[in-house]
Amino acid sequence: xxxxxxxxxxxxxxxxxxxxxxxxxxxxxxxxxxxxxxxxxxxxxxxxxxxxxxxxxxxxxxxxxxxxxxxxxxxxxxxxxxxxxxxxxxxxxxxxxxxxxxxxxxxxxxxxxxxxxxxxxxxxxxxxxxxxxxxxxxxxxxxxxxxxxxxxxxxxxxxxxxxxxxxxxxxxxxxxxxxxxxxxxxxxxxxxxxxxxxxxxxxxxxxxxxxxxxxxxxxxxxxxxxxxxxxxxxxxxxxxxxxxxxxxxxxxxxxxxxxxxxxxxxxxxxxxxxxxxxxxxxxxxxxxxxxxxxxxxxxxxxxxxxxxxxxxxxxxxxxxxxxxxxxxxxx
Amino acid sequence: xxxxxxxxxxxxxxxxxxxxxxxxxxxxxxxxxxxxxxxxxxxxxxxxxxxxxxxxxxxxxxxxxxxxxxxxxxxxxxxxxxxxxxxxxxxxxxxxxxxxxxxxxxxxxxxxxxxxxxxxxxxxxxxxxxxxxxxxxxxxxxxxxxxxxxxxxxxxxxxxxxxxxxxxxxxxxxxxxxxxxxxxxxxxxxxxxxxxxxxxxxxxxxxxxxxxxxxxxxxxxxxxxxxxxxxxxxxxxxxxxxxxxxxxxxxxxxxxxxxxxxxxxxxxxxxxxxxxxxxxxxxxxxxxxxxxxxxxxxxxxxxxxxxxxxxxxxxxxxxxxxxxxxxxxxx
Numbered sequence: 029x030x031x032x033x034x035x036x037x038x039x040x041x042x043x044x045x046x047x048x049x050x051x052x053x054x055x056x057x058x059x060x061x062x063x064x065x066x067x068x069x070x071x072x073x074x075x076x077x078x079x080x081x082x083x084x085x086x087x088x089x090x091x092x093x094x095x096x097x098x099x100x101x102x103x104x105x106x107x108x109x110x111x112x113x114x115x116x117x118x119x120x121x122x123x124x125x126x127x128x129x130x131x132x133x134x135x136x137x138x139x140x141x142x143x144x145x146x147x148x149x150x151x152x153x154x155x156x157x158x159x160x161x162x163x164x165x166x167x168x169x170x171x172x173x174x175x176x177x178x179x180x181x182x183x184x185x186x187x188x189x190x191x192x193x194x195x196x197x198x199x200x201x202x203x204x205x206x207x208x209x210x211x212x213x214x215x216x217x218x219x220x221x222x223x224x225x226x227x228x229x230x231x232x233x234x235x236x237x238x239x240x241x242x243x244x245x246x247x248x249x250x251x252x253x254x255x256x257x258x259x260x261x262x263x264x265x266x267x268x269x270x271x272x273x274x275x276x277x278x279x280x281x282x283x284x285x286x287x288x289x290x291x292x293x294x295x296x297x298x299x300x301x302x303x304x305x306x307x308x309x310x311x312x313x314x315x316x317x318x319x320x321x322x323x324x325x326x327x328x329x330x331x332x333x334x335x336x337x338x339x340x341x342x343x344x345x346x347x348x349x350x351x352x353x354x355x356x357x358x359x
Numbered sequence: 360x361x362x363x364x365x366x367x368x369x370x371x372x373x374x375x376x377x378x379x380x381x382x383x384x385x386x387x388x389x390x391x392x393x394x395x396x397x398x399x400x401x402x403x404x405x406x407x408x409x410x411x412x413x414x415x416x417x418x419x420x421x422x423x424x425x426x427x428x429x430x431x432x433x434x435x436x437x438x439x440x441x442x443x444x445x446x447x448x449x450x451x452x453x454x455x456x457x458x459x460x461x462x463x464x465x466x467x468x469x470x471x472x473x474x475x476x477x478x479x480x481x482x483x484x485x486x487x488x489x490x491x492x493x494x495x496x497x498x499x500x501x502x503x504x505x506x507x508x509x510x511x512x513x514x515x516x517x518x519x520x521x522x523x524x525x526x527x528x529x530x531x532x533x534x535x536x537x538x539x540x541x542x543x544x545x546x547x548x549x550x551x552x553x554x555x556x557x558x559x560x561x562x563x564x565x566x567x568x569x570x571x572x573x574x575x576x577x578x579x580x581x582x583x584x585x586x587x588x589x590x591x592x593x594x595x596x597x598x599x600x601x602x603x604x605x606x607x608x609x610x611x612x613x614x615x616x617x618x619x620x621x622x623x624x625x626x627x628x629x630x631x632x633x634x635x636x637x638x639x640x641x642x643x644x645x646x647x648x649x650x651x652x653x654x655x656x657x658x659x660x661x662x663x664x665x666x667x668x669x670x671x672x673x674x675x676x677x678x679x680x681x682x683x684x685x686x687x688x689x690x
Binding site for chain 1: 435436466470505521530532564584596600625631638653658
C-alpha cells in the first residue's frame, strides 16, 4: 500500500472525472466523496472502487452530468428521479434536500428512484449529522443474498444508515444486511483464514466459516438470519414504493450493470424541538464504562473507529493499492 | 392450552381493566390490543403478559388513566410526554398522531418519552399500514443485552418495526436486536432443546447453542453480532435525543420497574406522492418464486405468517394457558 496525501488523491480523481466529461463542480464533489470514503477507512467503496465507477460511466450505465429531478412532492415528502446520474452525487443531493425539508418541517424525506450505487452509505449519514441533524437512509441493491428459507440470491443486502449528531463525534451506523460482504469473503479466503463466525451455507446447506465454500454456494447469511432477511425485504419494499423505482428483483444482477436502484433519505431536526446532544454524550460515556470482553479494550460506539481512522489517514496519507493508483494515474 | 373466542377474551380483559380503574374507552382499546397480540401469534406479549401489566398498574409503575401530552412541536415533528401511562395506549396514540401529521405533511414523527413497555411493537406498524401508510417505530428498553465487545448487559434489545401497506397483506417487520429473547431461551430450555443456531456466549465467553448457558451468562447475542449491537445503540440515541426521555443506561433493569422508556413513531404517506401498492405485490410474488431451502415450502415475506395465524386464531379461538386464564378470571 502507498500512502498518498488526501488532497493529491482528490485532485487526481477530479482530473480523471473532468477528462470523462464531468462538469467542474460535480467532478470536485464526486472526487472528494471517493477520497473521504477511503480516508474514513471504507476501503472497498473509496479509491479502490473508483475504476469500476469509471467503467460504468464509460459503458453508459452512469450518466456523468445527469442531475436528479423532482417529480412529485407533498409537504415534507418528495420523490426525485435520479436520471441514472452518479450514485454518490445523487445521494448527496437527495440528503441535502431532505435536510432542507427538515429545517422547514421538522423532518423531511426524499425518495430517489432510477439512481446508481451510492458507494459508501455512511457518507450521507455523516452529511446530516455534521449539520446537527439525524440522518436515516437506505438503498436497495441487485439481488445478492438469499432470503431466509431460500437458496437463491433473491433479495439485496440493502445497506441501512442511521446517524445521530454529536459534536464530539456523531453516532453513525452503516450496515449492509449480509453478515459478510463478498469483498470480505474474498479477503479472508486470500489470507487463507476462516471467518470468525458462521458466514453462510455451503453447497450442502450446512452453516460454515469457510469463505470459499460460501463464495461457491452464493449463500452468505443475512444478519440475524430471518431477522436481517426481513429487514432487507421491508426496506426494499418501502424504497421501491416511495420512489416508484425498481425493486431488487427488477435490478440487473451484474456488477457493471447494477443500475436504477431505489433509495430513501430522511432527515430529522432534533434542535427544532429542543433535542440535546448531551444525551448522546451520556450514552457514549455509559458504553465506555461497560465491562469489555477483552482486557484493556473499550466498548465502542458506532462511528468511533471512523473518526480515529479519519484522523490517522489525514495525517499519514490515504492507503492506496499501488497497482490501482498506477491505473488511476493512467486513466 | 385452552382456546377461547377472541371477543370473550377481550371482554374479560376489559372488565379487569375497568376494575383497576381504567376509563371505559381506554379499557376497551387496551384489552383489544392485548387480545389482538395473542390473536396474531405473539403469545409472549399478549394475554400471557397481561398479569405482569396488571401488577405494574398495581405497583404504580403504570398510571392507568395518564394520557400522553404534547410538549413541543415544529411542523411535522412533535415531542410528547407519556406521563407513565400504559405503554400500548400511549404508543397507539403516538402513532395515531404521527399518521395525522403524515396526512398533513407527507410524513410525521412523534417522539414519546416517559412511557411504558409498548407490548407488541408490530401493533403500531399494522396500525399505520392498515391505514395505507408506512409506519416506522422503535423503542428503547432496560439494559438487557451486552454490546459487541462487552460482557455486561449495557444496551437494550430495542425493537424496531417497519410496516409497508399492502391490501393483500402488509409487509411488517417487528424485530428485537437480540437473536433470541429470554422468553425464547426459557422455552427451549424447558423443552430440553438446543437452539438451532448460536444464541449467545457461555460464562467462559464461548459461543453456544445451550439456552441455559446463556441464561447463566446473561450474554445473549445481538443479531448480526457487531451490527445489531450498533443498531441498538443508534436507535437508543435517536429515541432519547428526540423524546428528551431516558436512554437505556438510565432505565431500571428490573422487570416490574422497567419504566420511562423512549420511543419514536414515524408515518409516511406514500399515496401523497402517488406510491403504488402494486410494487409491494410484485415483491411478494418474486419472493414466492424464489427457490426454497426446504422442498414444498415457500419463502415468506415478513407479516405473511401473522395473517395466517390471525385467521386461524379468530376461527378456533385464542390459545391461552389454563392457569393464566384462571388467574385473569380471578383478578
